[in-house]
Amino acid sequence: MKYVDEYRSAPLVKGVIEEIRRTVTRPWTLMEICGGQTHAIVRHGIDQLLPPEIELVHGPGCPVCVTPLELIDKALEIASQPNVIFCSYGDMLRVPGSSRDLFSVKAQGGDVRVVYSPLDAVALAEKNPGKQVVFFAIGFETTAPPNVMSVLHAQRLGLTNYSILVSHVRVPPAIKAILSSPENRVQAFLLAGHVSAVMGYHEYPPLLEEFQIPMVVTGFEPLDIVQGILKAVQLLESGRIEIANAYQRAVTFEGLRPAQESIRQVFMECDRKWRGIGTIPMSGWCLRPEFDLFNAEKRFDVGTISTQESSLCIAGQILQGLKRPHDCPAFGRECKTESPLGATMVSSEGACAAYYKYGRQFQSMISTN
Amino acid sequence: MTEAVLNIEGAVCAPPLTHNEQIVMGHGAGGRMSHQLIQKAFLSAFENPALGAGDDAARLESGFHESLAISTDCHVVFPLFFPGGDIGRLAVCGTVNDVAMLGATPLYLTAGFILEEGLPMETLQRVVASMKAAAGEAGVQIVAGDTKVVQRGKADGLYITTAGVGVIVPNLTIGGAQAKPGDMILLSGSIGDHGIAVLDARGELGFQSTVESDVAPLNHLIDAMLNASKRLHVMRDPTRGGLATTLNEIATQSNVGILLKEETIPVRREVAAACEMLGFDPLYIANEGKLVAIVAREDAEAVLRAMRATRYGEEAVVIGEVTAEPPGRVLVRTTLGSTRIVDMLAGEMLPRIC
Numbered sequence: 009m010k011y012v013d014e015y016r017s018a019p020l021v022k023g024v025i026e027e028i029r030r031t032v033t034r035p036w037t038l039m040e041i042c043g044g045q046t047h048a049i050v051r052h053g054i055d056q057l058l059p060p061e062i063e064l065v066h067g068p069g070c071p072v073c074v075t076p077l078e079l080i081d082k083a084l085e086i087a088s089q090p091n092v093i094f095c096s097y098g099d100m101l102r103v104p105g106s107s108r109d110l111f112s113v114k115a116q117g118g119d120v121r122v123v124y125s126p127l128d129a130v131a132l133a134e135k136n137p138g139k140q141v142v143f144f145a146i147g148f149e150t151t152a153p154p155n156v157m158s159v160l161h162a163q164r165l166g167l168t169n170y171s172i173l174v175s176h177v178r179v180p181p182a183i184k185a186i187l188s189s190p191e192n193r194v195q196a197f198l199l200a201g202h203v204s205a206v207m208g209y210h211e212y213p214p215l216l217e218e219f220q221i222p223m224v225v226t227g228f229e230p231l232d233i234v235q236g237i238l239k240a241v242q243l244l245e246s247g248r249i250e251i252a253n254a255y256q257r258a259v260t261f262e263g264l265r266p267a268q269e270s271i272r273q274v275f276m277e278c279d280r281k282w283r284g285i286g287t288i289p290m291s292g293w294c295l296r297p298e299f300d301l302f303n304a305e306k307r308f309d310v311g312t313i314s315t316q317e318s319s320l321c322i323a324g325q326i327l328q329g330l331k332r333p334h335d336c337p338a339f340g341r342e343c344k345t346e347s348p349l350g351a352t353m354v355s356s357e358g359a360c361a362a363y364y365k366y367g368r369q370f371q372s373m374i375s376t377n
Numbered sequence: 378m379t380e381a382v383l384n385i386e387g388a389v390c391a392p393p394l395t396h397n398e399q400i401v402m403g404h405g406a407g408g409r410m411s412h413q414l415i416q417k418a419f420l421s422a423f424e425n426p427a428l429g430a431g432d433d434a435a436r437l438e439s440g441f442h443e444s445l446a447i448s449t450d451c452h453v454v455f456p457l458f459f460p461g462g463d464i465g466r467l468a469v470c471g472t473v474n475d476v477a478m479l480g481a482t483p484l485y486l487t488a489g490f491i492l493e494e495g496l497p498m499e500t501l502q503r504v505v506a507s508m509k510a511a512a513g514e515a516g517v518q519i520v521a522g523d524t525k526v527v528q529r530g531k532a533d534g535l536y537i538t539t540a541g542v543g544v545i546v547p548n549l550t551i552g553g554a555q556a557k558p559g560d561m562i563l564l565s566g567s568i569g570d571h572g573i574a575v576l577d578a579r580g581e582l583g584f585q586s587t588v589e590s591d592v593a594p595l596n597h598l599i600d601a602m603l604n605a606s607k608r609l610h611v612m613r614d615p616t617r618g619g620l621a622t623t624l625n626e627i628a629t630q631s632n633v634g635i636l637l638k639e640e641t642i643p644v645r646r647e648v649a650a651a652c653e654m655l656g657f658d659p660l661y662i663a664n665e666g667k668l669v670a671i672v673a674r675e676d677a678e679a680v681l682r683a684m685r686a687t688r689y690g691e692e693a694v695v696i697g698e699v700t701a702e703p704p705g706r707v708l709v710r711t712t713l714g715s716t717r718i719v720d721m722l723a724g725e726m727l728p729r730i731c
Binding site for chain 1: 403646
């Protein structure tokens with residue numbers, strides 16, 4: 009496939025890995041921010057091919073994983089109400105709330121639909137004027153433009169039966185939170201390519217200055233990832249504190265200005281709770297008050313919902329890169345993709361799901377082959 | 378922005394949801410949840426050796442020279458018509474293939490129809506004509522049937538259940554438990570066509586593709602394979618749950634390992650592109666006209682030649698081999714030379730967020 013196969017070319021990827029091997033002189037710990045990158049790394053076995061000096065730890069960039077339980081409970085409550093069509097990206101259906109998930113709500117008669125775009129949900133609202141259509145607007149900066157576009161589009165259409173349940177999070181405050189932790193051991197970041205395509209990377213220089221740590225904007229195909237790693241190792245080995253762009257075919261320094269303007273028009277920064285991590289100040293986006301009409305939390309009475317969480321799961325530490333999935337005693341035993349304990353196991357971008365799906369609980373079997 | 382300080386909450390996970398209380402869609406996806414449902418609800422209740430063998434069809438001793446193969450299959454596809462096929466062709470081919478996978482010659486089918494009030498007669502006629510054509514192509518007769526009508530809203534237009542019977546020549550023991558270390562794994566053609574064609578027909582892709590379902594009767598292909606080798610060990614059609622799930626079933630039944638070479642598994646460009654956009658893995662997408670065969674190494678070349686000489690096996694390839702270790706697991710050697718484990722589909726296949 010054009011523009012995909014080229015970036016999966018084995019000789020090219022191996023060439024870059026060889027270059028990494030030649031460049032590295034001592035151990036380095038890198039964090040890839042995005043869950044999509046984690047999956048690509050594990051799926052293609054890139055971590056198996058890297059020299060042992062390089063340790064990849066997996067970041068909090070899985071939007072499904074970090075959506076707080078409380079918000080999932082609110083989603084379940086809204087989706088259970090009669091006369092509601094609840095629309096969501098597919099991944100969210102499997103995330104357990106306190107006692108059930110969206111699959112269960114659907115099985116009990118709730119009208120829960122998987123959509124590929126929030127604009128599909130707006131179209132449903134247009135087609136069903138007698139129903140309330142709610143879209144579960146989760147994600148990082150990548151999904152923010154379509155989500156705000158859906159609100160602007162619904163406003164333009166004069167729809168009064170469309171709203172979004174917002175749980176938006178942003179990458180820069182998460183990086184700042186990780187770097188501020190006394191337990192941090194990340195020495196360089198591979199920045200998320202899709203987030204950067206929207207936002208550019210002009211938000212990062214202050215973080216570079218404050219924490220003296222190099223960052224590399226990195227894509228998702230094997231060649232993109234190993235090039236991002238190579239660039240990070242080059243910066244680390246030469247002691248340069250810089251931000252490099254190893255995903256130039258998609259990302260510019262400024263990013264997509266019209267998308268950023270639309271986001272600012274509809275969203276404002278707010279404190280946001282991250283599942284497993286806690287509240288990170290000003291780390292999320294919420295609807296501006298002038299868009300209250302489209303705010304599902306205001307339209308439905310779900311303000312009083314609060315939540316108990318289980319004690320087995322270490323998803324929080326995994327999301328911060330402090331632990332890896334197979335460090336968890338529940339991994340692959342009590343916690344599997346078909347009966348997930350934590351969100352990192354649920355989402356197709358979650359680090360635990362990546363490890364489980366690609367068999368890292370059987371690591372010893374792989375190494376004998 | 379105020380100073381961001383990490384506050385680790387510790388306990389973060391909700392209790393596991395196993396969906397033991399009620400049926401959810403994942404129970405019908407053909408993956409691990411389906412297996413658990415069958416184990417719990419049916420196998421324990423109906424326990425007998427033919428059922429317990431866990432193949433697509435049951436093998437029964439007839440009391441005569443030949444054995445019997447019997448299978449049944451329900452069809453609830455939406456929409457009823459999709460590029461490359463329809464529910465009628467699917468209902469005939471699905472059962473013909475399940476019977477044929479034991480090496481049986483399928484002879485007779487029965488068909489049960491659940492019709493929804495208001496279904497246009499013309500739709501039913503088109504479906505029946507398609508069944509007639511598929512049965513003719515497969516060389517089977519539809520010899521008995523039943524019809525029920527349910528109220529509008531109680532069915533999706535039309536459901537069809539077919540059952541099939543075939544005969545197995547003596548001394549032929551093909552089944553999921555027969556794979557042996559050293560055997561070669563053959564695949565009759567590209568994977569994922571059916572699943573993507575149906576998604577496209579539902580208008581759920583948000584883009585149009587040219588992919589057609591591969592739905593086809595494979596019994597003539599199997600005849601050619603049986604003529605080429607007496608050492609065919611396993612045949613199975615990778616339907617719901619896809620190739621990954623089917624190979625996991627075989628690895629478990631035979632207690633062997635399976636090692637695939639990623640670059641040898643054929644996926645059409647359109648299917649690969651649709652999967653890239655939706656976040657699906659072709660290894661988990663349904664096929665309705667493909668088979669995977671596990672064959673003694675020394676016969677693999679002859680079987681492959683025989684497959685390629687038939688209409689539905691022209692693109693047949695070797696995709697891997699059976700190993701002794703690790704038992705019950707499917708591994709794939711990536712194009713980069715690393716190895717990963719390919720698990721069974723868990724529940725429903727979900728498109729990813731971004």
